[in-house]
Every structure is written in structure tokens, then in C-alpha cells.
Amino acid sequence: MVFITAQEILETVTMIRSENLDVRTVTMGICLDDCAAGDRRRTAERIHAKIVRRAGRLVEVAEELQRKYGVPIVNKRVSVTPIAEVVAGDDPAAYVEVAHALDAAAEEVGIDFLGGFSALVQKGFTRGDAALIEAIPDAIGATRRVCSSVNVASTRAGINMDAVLRMADVILAVSRRTAEEDSIGCAKIVVFCNAPEDNPFMAGAMHGSGEAECSINVAISGPGVVRNVVAANPDASFIELADLIKRTTFKITRVGELIAQEASQMLGAELGIIDLSLAPTPAVGDSIAEILESMGLEAAGAPGTTAALALLNDAVKKGGTMATSSTGGLSGAFIPVSEDKAMARAAADGRLPIEKLEAMTAVCSLGLDMIVVPGDISRDALAGTIADVMAIGMVNSKTTGARLIPAAGKGLGDWVELGGLFGAGPVMKVSAAANSAFVRRGGRIPPPLQSLTN
Amino acid sequence: MRTTVIVTALGPDNHGLLAQVATTVAEQNANVDDVSQTVSNGMFTMIMFVSFDQGETTIAELKDALEATGERIGLQIHVQHENIFKFMHRI
Numbered sequence: 055m056v057f058i059t060a061q062e063i064l065e066t067v068t069m070i071r072s073e074n075l076d077v078r079t080v081t082m083g084i085c086l087d088d089c090a091a092g093d094r095r096r097t098a099e100r101i102h103a104k105i106v107r108r109a110g111r112l113v114e115v116a117e118e119l120q121r122k123y124g125v126p127i128v129n130k131r132v133s134v135t136p137i138a139e140v141v142a143g144d145d146p147a148a149y150v151e152v153a154h155a156l157d158a159a160a161e162e163v164g165i166d167f168l169g170g171f172s173a174l175v176q177k178g179f180t181r182g183d184a185a186l187i188e189a190i191p192d193a194i195g196a197t198r199r200v201c202s203s204v205n206v207a208s209t210r211a212g213i214n215m216d217a218v219l220r221m222a223d224v225i226l227a228v229s230r231r232t233a234e235e236d237s238i239g240c241a242k243i244v245v246f247c248n249a250p251e252d253n254p255f256m257a258g259a260m261h262g263s264g265e266a267e268c269s270i271n272v273a274i275s276g277p278g279v280v281r282n283v284v285a286a287n288p289d290a291s292f293i294e295l296a297d298l299i300k301r302t303t304f305k306i307t308r309v310g311e312l313i314a315q316e317a318s319q320m321l322g323a324e325l326g327i328i329d330l331s332l333a334p335t336p337a338v339g340d341s342i343a344e345i346l347e348s349m350g351l352e353a354a355g356a357p358g359t360t361a362a363l364a365l366l367n368d369a370v371k372k373g374g375t376m377a378t379s380s381t382g383g384l385s386g387a388f389i390p391v392s393e394d395k396a397m398a399r400a401a402a403d404g405r406l407p408i409e410k411l412e413a414m415t416a417v418c419s420l421g422l423d424m425i426v427v428p429g430d431i432s433r434d435a436l437a438g439t440i441a442d443v444m445a446i447g448m449v450n451s452k453t454t455g456a457r458l459i460p461a462a463g464k465g466l467g468d469w470v471e472l473g474g475l476f477g478a479g480p481v482m483k484v485s486a487a488a489n490s491a492f493v494r495r496g497g498r499i500p501p502p503l504q505s506l507t508n
Numbered sequence: 509m510r511t512t513v514i515v516t517a518l519g520p521d522n523h524g525l526l527a528q529v530a531t532t533v534a535e536q537n538a539n540v541d542d543v544s545q546t547v548s549n550g551m552f553t554m555i556m557f558v559s560f561d562q563g564e565t566t567i568a569e570l571k572d573a574l575e576a577t578g579e580r581i582g583l584q585i586h587v588q589h590e591n592i593f594k595f596m597h598r599i
Contacts, residue, residue, distance in 0.1 A: 058514075058590070060544055060555050062597040067516050067586055122567050124588035305596045312595040 066305075070125050073278035074340040075306060077313050078333050079129040080116045081254035083261035083269045083326060084108050086135040086170075094148035097141060098155035105132060105159035105168075108268050108323075113164040115320045119313055127313065132160065133259035133271075134170035137186060144181035146189035153193035153200050160199035167242075169259030171202040174249070176211040177498070187217075190224045194239045195231035201257035207247035207444035209451045212501040215441065219493065221245045222437035226460060229429060233462035236470050240459040241424065245440050247447030247454045252327045252382040258420075258455055269326035270318040271383060274310030274374075276302075277332045278339040280366075285348040295349070296369040303330065303373030311378045327382030330374030331419060332366070334394035336477035342366075342387050343396035354389075354397050355406030363387060364417035384453060386419025392459075392472055392479030393424050402469065402480035408439075416446050421454040426470045426479050429462040436460065438489040441499075449502050512541065512559045512590045513567060515574060519583035521552040529554065529585070532577040537564040552583065557590075 069075040089100040109132050116127045134140075134156070141148055153171055160168040171193055173183040190202050204224075206217040225240055232239035244258040251262020254271035261269075283302045290298060310328045318325040334341045342363075343354040349362045367387045375381050389411060391397050400406035408425065415421045421443045427436070440456045447454030461470045464481050471478045517529055526545055533540055538560035545554040558570070571587040578585030 058593045058597060063514055063516060063555050063593055064553070066588075066593055066596055071584075071586070121571060122589045123592040124586050125592065308595045309592060312591060 069276065069279045069306070073276065073282055074337060075276040075279050075309070076126040076128050077310060078273040078275040078331070079131055079254050080112070080127055080313065080317050081131045081133055081259055081271045081273070082109050082112050082321065082323060083133045083252065083265055083271060085261060085265065085267050086140045090140055090142065094141070094143065094145070094151050097148070098152050101140070101152060102155040102159045105134065105156070106162050109163045109165070111321060115317055119316055123312070125309055125313070130165050131254070131256060131259065132163070132165055132168045133254070133261045134168065135261050135263070136172035136174060137170060138173035138180070138182045139263065141186070142180070142182040144185045146185045146192070149186045149189035150192045150196065153189070153197050156200050157197035166199060167201050167256040168199050169201040169203065169256050170261060171200050172204060172260045174205040175217045176205055176208040176214055178214065179217070187220050187224060190243065191227035191231055194228050194242055201242045201259065203244040203246055203249060203258040203260060205246040205249040207448050208501070209248060209448050210501055211498070213247070213441060213444045213448060213499040215493065215499060216496060218245070218440050218444065219433070219437050221440060222433045225436060225458060226433060229460040229462050236464070236472060237429065237459055237461045238472055238476065241457065241472060241476050243457065245444070245456045247444040248452060250383055250453055253384050254329050255331070255333070255384055257457065265326070266324040269324040270314055270321060271326040271329065272310045272314040272317070273329035273331055273333065273383060274306055275331060275333040276306045277334050277342055277345060279306060280332060281339065281341070281345045281348050284345055292365060296365055299366060299369035300373035303370045304377045307374040307377035325380065327380045328374070328378040329383030330370055330378070330381055330385040331383070332370055332387040334388060334390065334397070335475055336393055336395050338395060341394045341396045342389060343394050343400060347396065353400040353403070353405045355400045355410050359410065360413050360417055363414050367418040384419045388419055388423065389414055390424035390457070391482070392426060392477040393475060395477065398477065398479040401482055408482050408484060412442060412446070415443060415454055416450060419453065421447070421456055423455060423457045424459070424476065424479065425457070426459045426461050426464070426481050427484050428465045428481055429460050430465070431460050431484060434490045434493050435484055435486070437493045439484055441493065445499070510559050510561055511567070512557060513570065513587050514590055514593060515556040515558050515585065515587050517552070517554040517578065517583045517585045519552055521547045521550050522582065525552055525581060525583060526554060528577060528581050529556065529574065532573050533558050533570070536560070536570050536573050538570055
């Protein structure tokens with residue numbers, strides 16, 4: 055028997071019971087390359103059949119591991135090959151039909167979200183990419199479980215501004231389609247720069263072309279654990295603080311590694327990656343903003359917030375990397391405003407404006423995430439906001455994403471309840487200065503030089 | 509292969525708490541390999557290493573039985589496979 059001390063046992067139990075340590079998601083990535091068929095109905099049927107066959111036991115296995123180890127596994131999800139690559143036709147209706155098949159398969163295997171209604175268009179559109187993007191409003195509006203992501207930029211290709219404009223149109227269309235539910239459909243759409251191919255988190259999960267036939271990707275999360283360690287050491291210097299966070303993240307990540315090893319073995323899938331993320335939920339004590347407050351800031355948004363987040367993000371990665379055999383996904387501290395109660399409060403108070411969040415994007419994962427903006431925001435203002443987030447990712451060789459929610463019928467001063475893990479947040483102000491002459495120039499913003507780094 | 513789980517219990521102290529937890533373990537055909545308990549400021553804390561062979565019981569059965577006992581005697585009882593502690597605290 056390996057000797058484990060009482061203190062270590064109680065530390066683990068406390069992390070799980072009192073500090074919200076959990077496995078945020080076990081996501082099965084499934085390759086759909088072999089599902090393409092001549093006609094769209096057969097393609098949809100084959101996609102449905104393959105997902106049900108591969109992921110049929112996903113929920114059962116995750117629940118068994120949850121019982122065995124006493125650690126909550128909050129979400130069980132599936133990501134698939136970007137659908138634009140599977141269907142590859144130019145009729146948007148074919149993509150909508152596939153979206154229904156994805157939705158039905160997700161329901162049959164008992165999961166709440168499935169990601170991969172996606173296209174990668176950073177350099178240009180294929181006919182399939184264009185049709186998929188055109189189909190997103192119908193696909194998202196008519197399904198419950200399907201999530202969509204479109205990669206419009208990369209460090210190597212630059213920013214496809216035509217795609218940015220189209221995605222602004224798509225987001226506004228989905229906002230209108232789901233107006234009765236505070237435009238919740240927009241929470242299922244991410245616009246990416248440098249999208250990872252192995253991301254287990256929704257809404258941006260996809261199973262990229264470089265991935266195995268079927269893999270298990272696990273995301274671990276414990277903002278509350280890190281917050282308590284930080285709060286318990288108010289006099290720690292920055293180096294000491296970083297060390298404390300690294301040690302804590304190491305322990306948290308080991309749980310993800312254990313679950314990933316067993317889940318992949320039990321499901322006959324490759325062990326993909328562990329995503330070393332601190333992802334908040336609306337629950338009290340499960341907040342990134344509260345970690346920043348524990349570091350000594352009155353609220354997220356106070357001067358020093360970006361520096362504090364940089365320290366946190368780096369320490370999380372350093373501690374986590376040593377704890378796993380394979381890291382990937384989005385790995386970092388997330389700042390989704392509506393999903394983080396303390397962050398939403400700071401945004402509502404005016405202490406955390408959207409411009410500060412944009413600056414924070416440069417040093418953490420993921421970007422302007424779960425931010426409610428006025429329902430009457432112009433297409434060009436939305437496109438410009440997305441382009442700014444893409445530019446940060448492109449220049450810094452990192453993943454950035456925009457998940458913006460123009461809440462139909464809502465304006466500044468309104469508070470929007472998105473429900474469940476999506477949380478709630480204030481409508482945030484976006485600059486009204488005109489930008490149409492810029493965003494409508496057409497074509498691509500060229501990729502940045504990779505030398506002379508300043 | 510023999511399975512080892514770690515049972516932790518926490519709650520207000522009372523007479524016979526350890527005895528009742530151990531009785532439930534015995535009723536489930538599992539063995540107590542090691543146990544430590546303390547009472548501090550009226551709070552009872554117990555850590556018990558329990559093992560069993562395949563066919564004697566399962567983690568799910570043991571967990572259900574111990575949680576039911578915990579509810580009856582006012583303790584929060586958690587049952588976890590030992591590997592989660594090994595993974596977290598040992599390389």
C-alpha cells in the first residue's frame with residue numbers, strides 16, 4: 055500500500071467537497087471522415103450512426119468513474135470533424151440536415167452539447183465552408199445541442215475579414231432567431247483565431263484533421279481551490295505566489311490525468327489531451343475574478359488585473375504541464391463574463407469595461423467570451439470587435455476566441471439571464487465610433503512577421 | 509485483484525460513530541485495513557482504509573451503504589478509490 059498521509063487525504067476531500075474541484079468535461083472526439091456519402095440523407099445517417107456507436111457508453115463510463123473516485127464529472131460531450139470537411143457540398147440545406155442528425159445523436163447518447171459544426175476559413179472559403187456558414191443560423195436556431203465554431207484567422211494566414219463580416223451577420227441572425235430566449239443561440243457560436251484541434255470545451259470543441267480516429271480529451275477545473283490557496287497566503291511574494299499556484303495546479307491536473315487514462319481505456323479511444331484550464335461557473339467560489347481579488351485587487355478590472363492574470367495563467371500552465379502526459383486544448387485561465395459571477399458584477403459596476411477584457415485576452419485563454427452586447431449593435435461594430443480579438447491571437451501566436459451575445463431587445467443597463475452554466479451578465483458598452491470604412495475593405499489582413507518581435 | 513478505497517467521515521461527535529461505520533463495512537463483506545480518527549472541538553474526523561475482493565462487494569454498493577449510514581448518524585461520508593489520492597500526491 056502506498057503511504058498517504060491523513061493531511062493529504064483531507065486536502066483532496068476538501069478540494070472536491072468545499073472548493074468545487076471537478077472534472078469540467080470528458081469530451082470524446084470522433085472522426086467523421088468516413089461518413090461522407092453521395093447524398094446528404096445517407097451522410098446524415100452515417101454521421102448519426104457513428105456518433106451513437108462510438109459515444110454510446112460515454113455517459114455511463116463517466117458516471118462510473120465519478121462514483122469510483124468521488125470527483126464530479128460535470129459535462130460529458132462529443133466533438134466531431136469540422137462538418138464543412140465532411141459534407142463538402144454547396145447546398146446550405148444539406149448542412150442543416152446534418153445539424154439535425156448531430157442533435158439527434160447527441161440526444162441519443164445523453165449529452166447536452168456536441169461541437170464541430172465548424173469550418174476553417176482563415177485563408178479562404180471552399181464552397182462547403184461558405185454553405186456551412188450560411189447554414190449556421192438555421193442549424194443553431196433549430197437544434198438544441200449543436201455548437202458551432204469558425205476559425206477566421208491564424209498567425210500564418212492572417213485575418214480573413216470577409217469571414218469576420220459573415221460571422222457578424224451570422225451572430226446577428228442567430229440573435230434574432232433566439233430572441234425569445236435572450237439570444238442564447240449566440241452562446242453556441244465561437245469565432246476563433248488559431249483554433250486548437252483538440253479543444254474539449256464547448257462551444258468551440260472540434261475534432262481536427264490531425265487527430266486520431268477517436269480520442270478522449272479531458273478538462274479539469276478548480277478556480278475555488280486556487281482561490282483558497284491564494285487567499286490563505288496574503289503575504290506571499292509574487293514568486294512564492296506563482297509557486298503556490300503551480301503546486302496546486304499540479305495536484306488538480308493529476309485528477310484529470312487519472313480520469314483521462316481510465317476513460318480512454320474503458321471507451322477504447324486514444325488518450326488525447328488534458329486541458330489545463332481554470333474555467334469558472336456561476337457558482338460562488340468558482341470564479342477567476344475571485345482569484346484576482348484574493349491576489350489583492352478590489353475587483354477584476356482594477357489597475358494590475360492584466361498582470362495578475364498573466365501570473366495566474368502562466369503558473370497554471372507550468373504546474374499542469376508537469377502533471378500530464380499530454381496537454382492541449384485551450385489550457386489557461388478563462389474569463390467568460392456571464393459565467394463568472396464576480397466578473398459579471400465588476401462589468402455591471404463599470405469597473406471592468408470591454409476594452410480591459412480585450413487587454414486581458416492577450417495574456418490568458420480565451421478572449422471576449424460570453425459577453426452580452428446591445429441587441430441593436432451594428433454588424434460593423436460587431437465585426438470590428440471580433441477583428442480586434444483575432445488580431446491579438448494572430449500577433450501573439452495564441453488562440454483567441456470571440457463569443458459575443460447581442461441580446462435582442464436589450465440595451466445598456468439591462469441585465470441578461472442566460473441560464474444554467476451560461477450564467478448572467480450586464481449588457482456591455484461597445485464604442486459607437488464608426489468603423490465601416492475599415493472593416494468593409496475586403497480580403498485578408500496579412501499575417502504578422504515572425505521575426506523582429508517587439 | 510483487491511480494491512482499496514478510502515473512506516472519510518466528518519461531522520459532530522457522538523457515541524459509537526466509528527463502530528457504526530465499521531459495522532456497515534463488515535456488512536458489505538469488506539475489510540478495514542487501517543483507521544484513524546480524532547475529535548477536535550466536538551467535530552469527529554475519521555479516515556479508514558477499506559479493501560475488498562471482486563465478488564465481495566463493489567465501490568457503488570459500499571458507497572451507497574456508507575452514505576446511508578452517514579445520513580442516519582449525522583456524518584458526511586465519502587468513499588473514493590485510493591488511486592485518486594496516489595495520483596494527486598505521489599509521482
